[in-house]
Amino acid sequence: MNIQGKTALVTGASRGIGRAIALELAQNGVKRLLLLARDEHRLAEVAIEIEAFGVEVITLALDLTHVVEVNIALAKAWRDHGPIHLLVNCAGVAHQSPFLQSHLSQVQEEININLVGMYTVTRLVARRMAAQREGRIVNVSSLMGKVAAPTMATYSATKFAILGFTQALRGELAAYNIRVMALLPSLTDTDMVRELQWFRWVVPMTPEKVAQVLVAGLRRESPEILVGWQSHLAVWCNRIAPMLLEKILLIAAPGSNNRQKRYQLLKNARALS
Numbered sequence: 161m162n163i164q165g166k167t168a169l170v171t172g173a174s175r176g177i178g179r180a181i182a183l184e185l186a187q188n189g190v191k192r193l194l195l196l197a198r199d200e201h202r203l204a205e206v207a208i209e210i211e212a213f214g215v216e217v218i219t220l221a222l223d224l225t226h227v228v229e230v231n232i233a234l235a236k237a238w239r240d241h242g243p244i245h246l247l248v249n250c251a252g253v254a255h256q257s258p259f260l261q262s263h264l265s266q267v268q269e270e271i272n273i274n275l276v277g278m279y280t281v282t283r284l285v286a287r288r289m290a291a292q293r294e295g296r297i298v299n300v301s302s303l304m305g306k307v308a309a310p311t312m313a314t315y316s317a318t319k320f321a322i323l324g325f326t327q328a329l330r331g332e333l334a335a336y337n338i339r340v341m342a343l344l345p346s347l348t349d350t351d352m353v354r355e356l357q358w359f360r361w362v363v364p365m366t367p368e369k370v371a372q373v374l375v376a377g378l379r380r381e382s383p384e385i386l387v388g389w390q391s392h393l394a395v396w397c398n399r400i401a402p403m404l405l406e407k408i409l410l411i412a413a414p415g416s417n418n419r420q421k422r423y424q425l426l427k428n429a430r431a432l433s
Contacts, residue, residue: 166245174195249298275325276297
């Protein structure tokens, strides 16, 4: 996709990967950016940065869990500012805890924002893209959409679901000249993950690097865009030696002094099955 002169909508644009993607798109020639996030103040700060590149910016301070408000605001934005050529679904939340200590309220928040919020935006935008017979949709999943990890069960589940959603839409929308892609970064140094316990041996990447890889993937029309050597290594290992990777993840998982014991229990359970 040639993004020069296009209009793009980025959700989760007030910080982290979403903010970096918005800035990278601005530096690579988009004409107009619609920035969607809950924090109006942070959105305004990002808008000032982007306007320095001569890009028109429209901020949409919205909570993706408020479906009616989101639909009204996006329909109005399309009417007032013209068609959207690129949608980047980046909004998401992550909560970390052992499953047996998890809280339903946090599980519901992850599902409502990571999945239902993405569905809400995509449904409205994709219908209009289909009418104009042009568009690109990027759904931001994660390496944890390929390789699930202890202490991140629900987050991993939502990211796996995003990949399934993306694959299904890729087939359905191809006839309308709409390409649907998935972006899969590994651990990225953002405000959100700084509140989490990191896995051992994982080296975080910068949001800027993720954004650069996304723009390169858009040019190549890549259906799945893996970011970083760690992502490629983990996916490769999961394909040829899934048990080995599972052992490594158990040992690397945070918050436990009994990793080897947990692995032995898992090994015994597999032997009995």
